Amino acid sequence: MSKQKRNLIAFATLILLIAIGGLLFQRYRASKEPAVYAVIQYRGEVYEKLDLSKDTELCIEDDIVGYNVIWIEDGAVYVSEADCPDQICVQSGALSETGGVIACLPHDLLIYIESEED
Numbered sequence: 036m037s038k039q040k041r042n043l044i045a046f047a048t049l050i051l052l053i054a055i056g057g058l059l060f061q062r063y064r065a066s067k068e069p070a071v072y073a074v075i076q077y078r079g080e081v082y083e084k085l086d087l088s089k090d091t092e093l094c095i096e097d098d099i100v101g102y103n104v105i106w107i108e109d110g111a112v113y114v115s116e117a118d119c120p121d122q123i124c125v126q127s128g129a130l131s132e133t134g135g136v137i138a139c140l141p142h143d144l145l146i147y148i149e150s151e152e153d
Contacts, residue, residue, distance in 0.1 A: 073112035073130070075105060076145040087112065087131070087148070100142050112146055114139065 075083040077095055085091050087110050096102040103124065104116040111129035114137055124139035130148050137146040 071110075071133075071151070072149050073105075073107055074147050074149050076147075078143045084149075085112070095142075095144065097142075103139055103142055103144055105146065112148070113137070114146070117142065 071087045073085045073087055074081060075085065075093065075095070082095065083093060085093065085107055087107055089107065090109075091107040093105045093107075094102060095105070101118040102116070103114055103119075106113055106115050111131035113129040114124040114127065117124050117139055119139055119141040121141070124137055124142075124144065127137045130137060130146065133148045133150055135148065138144070
């Protein structure tokens with residue numbers, strides 16, 4: 036076997052071991068993370084705090100302002116429907132990590148992720 040082929044096999048083996056180690060580390064770390072919640076803030080007050088590990092549907096409806104349908108699915112939260120004119124909250128997509136925010140300014144609604152440590 037040529038030296039170049041041995042080096043290629045050794046390099047591929049090293050990359051494979053690093054990838055497997057990374058996956059094992061990530062799985063171990065994920066099992067140690069605190070619970071994560073979606074905080075629904077409506078009109079400046081915390082309206083609901085929902086566990087991201089439980090699939091949930093929540094509809095916030097007001098006869099004057101309008102409505103937002105909020106889903107928690109597969110560890111992420113998103114707004115699936117709203118009757119606001121710009122639909123920015125619906126187009127924002129899903130949140131699954133701390134740091135992001137979904138906002139519906141016409142309905143005075145904010146959604147953000149919070150860990151148990153927060």
